[in-house]
Amino acid sequence: MRSPVRDGYREVNRAGWQRLAARGVESSQPVSRNDLAYAHAWLDPDDWLPWARIATVLCLAAGGGQQGPLFASLGRHVTVLDLSAAQLERDRATAAVHGLAIETVQGDMLDLGALRPRRFDLVWQAVSSLYVPDVRRLYREVASVLEPGGLYRVEHCEPAAMQLAPRRPWDGRAYRLARPAMPKRDVWSDHAGGVLWQYRHSLEDLLGGLCDAGFAIVRVAERSAPTLGDEPGSYEHVSRYLPSFISVLARYEAGRRP
Ligand SMILES: C[S@@+](CC[C@H](N)C(=O)[O-])C[C@H]1O[C@@H](n2cnc3c(N)ncnc32)[C@H](O)[C@@H]1O
Numbered sequence: 001m002r003s004p005v006r007d008g009y010r011e012v013n014r015a016g017w018q019r020l021a022a023r024g025v026e027s028s029q030p031v032s033r034n035d036l037a038y039a040h041a042w043l044d045p046d047d048w049l050p051w052a053r054i055a056t057v058l059c060l061a062a063g064g065g066q067q068g069p070l071f072a073s074l075g076r077h078v079t080v081l082d083l084s085a086a087q088l089e090r091d092r093a094t095a096a097v098h099g100l101a102i103e104t105v106q107g108d109m110l111d112l113g114a115l116r117p118r119r120f121d122l123v124w125q126a127v128s129s130l131y132v133p134d135v136r137r138l139y140r141e142v143a144s145v146l147e148p149g150g151l152y153r154v155e156h157c158e159p160a161a162m163q164l165a166p167r168r169p170w171d172g173r174a175y176r177l178a179r180p181a182m183p184k185r186d187v188w189s190d191h192a193g194g195v196l197w198q199y200r201h202s203l204e205d206l207l208g209g210l211c212d213a214g215f216a217i218v219r220v221a222e223r224s225a226p227t228l229g230d231e232p233g234s235y236e237h238v239s240r241y242l243p244s245f246i247s248v249l250a251r252y253e254a255g256r257r258p
Pocket of ligand 1: 010013017026027028060061062063064065066067081082083084087107108109110126127128131132
């Protein structure tokens with residue numbers, strides 16, 4: 001049975017991303033023809049992916065005219081699933097401009113039933129698990145649309161970075177972790193005019209949850225701003241103290257018991 005509290009994230013975040021896309025935030029900026037020349041480096045900066053074994057790709061929660069067209073430009077058969085129609089429209093428009101074929105599906109990453117029984121060689125997920133309340137359920141859904149041995153590349157927000165105080169996190173000498181780690185709490189944010197519900201997931205759920213869902217973790221990397229900055233509170237300054245994101249490559253081992 002649907003519950004407004006449990007399922008509210010879907011409506012709130014769909015509306016929030018519709019507004020962010022209309023404002024043309026960075027995550028809604030389509031790739032240019034020049035960007036296509038760097039598709040490989042953009043999608044796989046650490047050279048983790050066995051490209052020769054990847055024919056079908058699900059770009060999960062990755063609308064906005066970026067990853068879908070980039071994978072298509074590398075000759076992959078691409079499906080993009082995203083909650084926001086406006087983000088998916090960016091993908092279709094970008095693909096059309098560059099003469100690329102991609103399929104778009106509007107949906108929630110916590111219910112990939114519309115894609116089943118199809119299975120993909122790779123699920124590539126942009127930073128987005130913070131928009132859903134249950135990352136373990138997300139992993140089960142991803143497993144259900146991956147070929148046995150298929151790969152899942154996902155980037156998450158570092159849980160500690162989500163504990164920073166929302167306002168004035170830098171107190172002049174140190175960053176303040178003002179949000180408790182436990183119990184897990186829903187975080188509201190008003191980002192560029194779009195209200196989004198965000199959820200902090202523990203490392204236990206982000207990494208342990210993958211193992212529990214039948215994945216083997218293959219690679220892990222922490223990500224910060226590429227250059228360190230001096231402006232307190234900026235992404236570049238926070239990066240002096242704390243990585244903002246964690247990237248994971250995992251392989252789905254069907255039937256495996258941890
Ligand atoms: C930060 S953007 C990531 C994609 C973008 N191409 C990028 O690289 O920045 C987050 C995306 O997640 C999508 N999203 C949020 N909640 C979702 C959900 N429950 N299911 C599927 N997509 C969702 C948003 O619509 C948005 O396109």
